[in-house]
Amino acid sequence: MPKKNAFYAQSGGVTSVINASAAGVIETARRHRGKIGKILAGRNGIIGALREELIDTSKETKANIAGLRHTPSGAFGSCRHKMKSFEENRAEYERLIEVFKAHDIGYFFYNGGGDSADTCHKVSQISKNLGYPIQAIHIPKTIDNDLPFTDNCPGFGSVAKYVAISTREAAMDIAAMCESSTKVFILETMGRHAGWIAAAGGLAAEQEGDAPHIILFPEIAFDEKKFLARVKRSVKRYGYCVIVASEGTAYKDGTFLSASGTTDAFGHAQLGGLAPRLAQMVKSELGYKYHWAVADYLQRSARHIASATDVEQAYALGEAAVEMAVAGKSAVMPTIERGKGKRYSWRIGEAPLDKVANVERTMPRNYITRDGFGITDLGREYLEPLIQGEDYPPYRKGMPQYVRLRNELVPRKLKKRFKV
Numbered sequence: 001m002p003k004k005n006a007f008y009a010q011s012g013g014v015t016s017v018i019n020a021s022a023a024g025v026i027e028t029a030r031r032h033r034g035k036i037g038k039i040l041a042g043r044n045g046i047i048g049a050l051r052e053e054l055i056d057t058s059k060e061t062k063a064n065i066a067g068l069r070h071t072p073s074g075a076f077g078s079c080r081h082k083m084k085s086f087e088e089n090r091a092e093y094e095r096l097i098e099v100f101k102a103h104d105i106g107y108f109f110y111n112g113g114g115d116s117a118d119t120c121h122k123v124s125q126i127s128k129n130l131g132y133p134i135q136a137i138h139i140p141k142t143i144d145n146d147l148p149f150t151d152n153c154p155g156f157g158s159v160a161k162y163v164a165i166s167t168r169e170a171a172m173d174i175a176a177m178c179e180s181s182t183k184v185f186i187l188e189t190m191g192r193h194a195g196w197i198a199a200a201g202g203l204a205a206e207q208e209g210d211a212p213h214i215i216l217f218p219e220i221a222f223d224e225k226k227f228l229a230r231v232k233r234s235v236k237r238y239g240y241c242v243i244v245a246s247e248g249t250a251y252k253d254g255t256f257l258s259a260s261g262t263t264d265a266f267g268h269a270q271l272g273g274l275a276p277r278l279a280q281m282v283k284s285e286l287g288y289k290y291h292w293a294v295a296d297y298l299q300r301s302a303r304h305i306a307s308a309t310d311v312e313q314a315y316a317l318g319e320a321a322v323e324m325a326v327a328g329k330s331a332v333m334p335t336i337e338r339g340k341g342k343r344y345s346w347r348i349g350e351a352p353l354d355k356v357a358n359v360e361r362t363m364p365r366n367y368i369t370r371d372g373f374g375i376t377d378l379g380r381e382y383l384e385p386l387i388q389g390e391d392y393p394p395y396r397k398g399m400p401q402y403v404r405l406r407n408e409l410v411p412r413k414l415k416k417r418f419k420v
Contacts, residue, residue: 024318
């Protein structure tokens with residue numbers, strides 16, 4: 001069969017290691033020149049395909065592609081565009097085929113989270129619904145760590161490392177000042193329905209009394225009285241209280257403490273403002289002086305302190321996606337499978353996209369302590385290997401040196417423009 005070009009795109013919130021997956025895809029595809037032609041990247045995700053804005057990665061040097069491995073953010077631009085079903089929006093799928101045909105694209109690699117897996121699965125159905133041959137492979141990425149069938153998700157290990165370190169360092173600051181100043185510190189992390197990121201804060205503790213003294217999980221219904229009682233007890237016992245709170249913390253009826261009343265492009269409730277709300281609760285009921293911080297984009301962009309394990313896995317999954325496509329597979333996602341035994345090991349597996357899409361994996365209850373405010377030994381055993389190792393980017397004049405690609409677009413071949 002004549003070789004086809006490949007399309008690669010990044011989707012959803014970017015991470016400190018998604019570009020490592022991109023490097024894995026591009027470098028591996030370049031090794032398969034007999035089967036894969038050019039690797040075209042979508043400018044701003046799937047939108048780039050719909051608008052026929054395709055970046056020619058062959059214009060990038062080997063050094064720059066290799067440099068993606070230590071560069072955060074999304075080198076080609078990302079998006080939050082949710083494709084509706086084939087029945088609801090046939091025009092988008094027909095447009096994809098127009099672009100794919102015009103640029104001889106036969107491979108589709110989509111790098112993202114749960115919603116991106118859904119998009120990739122829908123694209124894989126083009127072969128059946130519209131008769132255009134396309135091999136679609138989803139490459140997992142999400143700091144939320146909530147995709148099923150994979151031990152963990154690229155992006156999460158580095159966020160976990162950042163949150164754990166930040167919790168420990170902030171706790172040392174509060175401990176030094178609590179006698180005459182701040183007694184409560186709250187760190188708000190991302191995590192809508194799954195508390196994996198907040199749980200990582202628990203790795204900061206090494207012995208009884210170490211921070212964080214309270215972790216708030218979306219999986220555990222928030223009880224204001226129990227929360228305030230625990231804050232009071234921690235201050236009395238240790239002199240201060242450090243709290244790591246997931247933005248998805250909710251009451252028993254499912255109402256988010258931090259719901260803003262708006263939704264994003266995927267229809268998810270926009271969250272934010274949990275930390276100041278908790279802080280005000282502490283101030284009004286207990287009178288303690290407080291400080292709070294929101295990890296927000298800092299946690300997912302902190303490539304300077306990324307987990308070496310995370311970087312390695314992100315690259316390996318991009319590499320595996322290409323190998324799967326070359327082997328003739330489609331509608332699958334490469335996964336990470338944890339090995340058995342005390343010493344951490346992992347290997348690449350795979351999962352069918354129709355089982356992955358629109359499924360969220362939350363924290364197992366046995367990873368959370370009985371009182372709902374901390375992580376168990378089992379939780380620690382799961383989390384610790386994922387933050388291991390340092391993979392520092394190169395530095396110059398005290399600053400990390402990150403790659404900036406040319407991102408040169410291939411010439412358009414279609415006269416028709418498509419509005420997204």
